[in-house]
Amino acid sequence: MRATVDFAPLFRSSIGFDRMLNALDLANRIPTVDNWPPYDILKTSEDDYRIDMAVAGLAENDLTITQERNTLVVTGRKAPEPQDAIKYLHRGIAGREFECRFALAEHMKVTDARFENGLLSITLRREIPEALKPRRIAITSSTTPAGQVVPQIEAQKEAA
Incomplete structure (x- = not known):
């Protein structure tokens, strides 16, 4: 027996996850006919x-x-x-x-x-x-003199 899950609350409160939620919703609706x-x-x-x-x-x-x-x-x-091959x-x-x-x-x-x-x-x-990997963004301000090294923050690689 398969439980039905309602993803409507997630659609209302999630931004940018449309594709993942649609895939989950579709997987929930498609019956598994054969496992061979x-x-x-x-x-x-x-x-x-x-x-x-x-x-x-x-x-x-x-x-x-x-x-x-x-x-x-x-x-x-x-x-x-x-047809005239081996008979099982x-x-x-x-x-x-x-x-x-x-x-x-x-x-x-x-x-x-x-x-x-x-x-x-x-x-x-x-x-x-x-082009899609995380990259470092330099932060500047109007008070930083030209040519001075600006501290930068490096992001850690996260699993998708």
């Missing part, structure tokens, strides 16, 4: 992440990974087997079609994708452009 294939999301360092997906029964060329703006889409479509007595390995969508934060980029022994690993990195 199973996957893990790992944070490997401050700005690095990895998605590991168990895609048994699929080959490397059955998988497609695309990044569309802030959405990562992983699709698996198995090529049809000829029991088929327990799924190998069925799937499409998984992952909402990515700003400035997330896929840096690598590897397929080995039925496990697809997608590596992501947050790369914030220099």
